Amino acid sequence: MRRHVFSLMKSVFFITWVFLILVGANDNNCGLVESSNPIHQNPWHVVLEYHYERRIANRICGGSLIGKRHIITSAHCVEDVGFSIILVALLGEYNMASDRDCERGVCADPVVRMVIASIVIHPEYHNRMKNDLAIIILEADAPYTDFIRPICLPTGNLSRHTTFYASGFGYTPRYKTYSDIKKDITLPYYPNCGRNYNGVTPDLICAGGIEGFDTCWGDSGGPLVRYGKRAELWGVTKGGNNDPCGLQGQPGVYTSVDYHLSWIKKVIGETKGLNTTRKDLIKDEDMLNNSATNNGSTSLFVCFVFIINQWMNIFLKCRYRNNNGYVLVM
Known part of the structure; x- marks a missing residue:
């Protein structure tokens, strides 16, 4: 009897391990x-x-939720978050210009702002060139709803005929303005883009190259997605020909998630049990009660503070390296 139970336990363990x-x-x-x-x-x-x-200084970057506590973005979006700037993750946003977002008879839940516990920047990231990735760890679990869900990490291989989809609130080349509504941009895979840009490294992939369709200023850190049975995150928006964006034959450049998959999984595994002081998620009205609106005078003031902060960060970096070589920006 004991032998039978032991054999059954081994089988269950093996199946769980394979899963x-x-x-x-x-x-x-x-x-x-x-x-x-x-x-x-x-x-x-x-x-x-x-x-x-309590002022919104800027919304210049995006990211992708890859689990209840983890967001992936570009390292250049978070490398200079210093002592005077508070970084907040905003989930479930669809229309920046409205308090309540509705489309075709469906209205979204209230937007949720999440407190960030720490940020892990790729240890081999330098000067926006290679390894432009960072993982944000949240202090509380993200609430999964119809409007807030994680994306899968990549599996399999890319076909030359792959179609990607990118999203963001950045500049739109076709309309020459920033988008209040979350963009959903169709972009063909653009293999062998080394001839378009000098210094394209193996950890980068390209997509786009179609007149008027491109990610642009303000879209950095956002997702490049391939759809199959489920949506998979294959790229993180990095840059390209940004002056101007959306030129024929000039694709956008994205950091390859597949190339960095082992590092991403390692960070997720090592930070799942991160001991943080749990805080409740921040609702829209709580964060911005009595905050100044982003009008002309406020924008100038905040931009001035942001520039001073960037300069001060050269001398006052709140960073350290842990035993694994990760740079944590606190």
Whole structure:
């Protein structure tokens, strides 16, 4: 009897172990979209807000929710977050210009702002060139809803005929303005883009190259997605020909998630049990009660403070390296 129970336990353990390997670091709820309604698209998209004394200094970057506690973004979006700037992760945003977002009879839940516990920058990132990745660790679990969901990490290989989809609130080349509504941009895979840009390294992939369709200023850190049975994150928006964006034959450049998959899974595994002081998620009205609106005078003031902060960060970096060589920006 004992031998039979022991054999059964071994079988269960083996099946569980195989399942975990196959699933990897992916969340079981990852890569799913509630409906074809535009308001449900890209529920993993995160807006990074930079605050100074309850003012929104800027929304210049995005990210992707890859689990309840983890967001992936570009290192250059978070490398200079210093002592006077508070970084907040904004989840579930669809229309920046409205308090309540509705589309085709469906209204989104209130936007959620999450407190950030720490940021892990790739240890071999330097000067926006290679390894432009960072992982943000949240202090509390992200609430999964129809409008907030994680995206899966990549599996398999890319076909030359792959179609990607990028999202963001950045500049739109076709309309020559920043977008209040979350963009959903269709971009073809653009292999062998080394001839377009000098210094394209193996950890980068290119997509786009079609007149008027491109990620641009303000889209950095956001997702480049391939859809199959589930949505998978293949790239993190990095740059390209940004002056101007959306030129024929000039694709956008993205940091390859697949290339850095082992590092990403390692960071996720090592920070899942991160001992943080849990704080409640921050609702819209709580964060911005009595805050100044982003009008002309406020924008000038905040921009001035942001520039001073960037300069001060040259001398006052709040960083240290842990035993694994990760740079944590606190």
